Amino acid sequence: MDENRTGVVLLGGAHGALSAARSFGRKGISVFLVTDDHPLPKLSRYVTRRFGWPRTKSPDTVDWLLRFADEEGTRGWLLLPCGDPEVRLVAENLDRLRTAFDVVSLDWAVLQKVCDKQQLAETAAAAGVAFPKSYAIRSLHDASSAQIQFPVALKPAMRLERNPFTAAKAWRADSQEEFVRLYRDASAYVGAENVVVQELIPGGGEAQLSYTGVWVEGRPVADMTARRTRQYPVEFSFSSTFVEAIDNEPVKIAARKLLAAIGFEGLVEVEFKYDARDAVYKVLDVNPRTWSWLELCPFCGFDFPPLLRDALAGRSGNQPVPNPGPRAWIHLSRDLAVALQLIRRGDLTPAGYLRSLGQRLTFGAFAWDDPLPGVLELPLTLWRVMVRKLSFRREL
16 A cells, blocks of 8 residues: 555544644644544544544454454554553554554553553663652552551552543542542552552652653654643642653653663653652653643654654654754643642742743644634533533442
8 A cells, every 4th residue: 555645543532632633634644533532633624534433342342443444444554542541452452453554552461561550660670760669559458557658649550441540640648547548449449459559759740751752663763851840630640731842861761761671662651750859750650652742742843643654654764853942832721720729839920820831832722723622622621521520429
């Protein structure tokens, strides 16, 4: 098949999928979106066609995708997962999916070494990359009797299902009594074996760093770093609200060591937090998919999704040229709420907030050449929040 005529099938995702669709679409590449996730990417004019599917947990999903490739003429197209459940689905079914699509991933047994936070600690240690101190808590009895230095964070090992624990991303415990209660609740949602207990590294968004890049055959094709300056919620980021492009060589070195240790391939974001107590960047999470603030990367000259496609096709001539000057990504509605909270706490001044907006900005959903997602995002978000709260209440 002519490589210039093939397109891309995006699976799931929200803002990251929207950004990927724009990156491909602006280069004239056809984009088909297959999702039961957030409706936001469906609104993009760069999505050529939109499809529902049986969802990742259905035993018929892979068969459905193989039929889809033949029926919709997408055989040989790049298949790009944009959400965590979709990443696992693809990684668990690589051999079958590669009979119909161009897939960049690792087998799940390997990829899980960085996706599962419990295994990530072991992988990081073997690669010589710092990781937060973790506590081996595997039962309610362990939680009740463990000697723990508070505060700690309880996190799901992986976020493959939506419930109050995975939606929050992390819960903070400041005492033994609070920890036992939260551990009991977390275990009920994800199982005791899937609750990770870590030390809480002090600091806010100013200490949160990310490495992002495209990897092929165990090596980076292109990469960059950024600081997740503000986040929502303020304590534990479910999503970033203000991300600034900065160059951080220690973070690059650590991320490259970690990813090279498993021979990584594909798009990736690796999250770190700077621990001022020992002056070390510690890895928190690895996301082998599109991420919420992906739109910042092409704004800085690193258009990762098309770079991945070009690298697979053997076209390596178009190397990224970084754009000069300070640049940032903002999710405006959430960032305003976060800024007000930080100002009330005394962690930010109104003048400091305005100064942060003085650099060149790109937005979480709005784009001048693709305005509809940005226009409709707020009412969509309010509707989804109400539906989710009602769903969680029914579960309780």
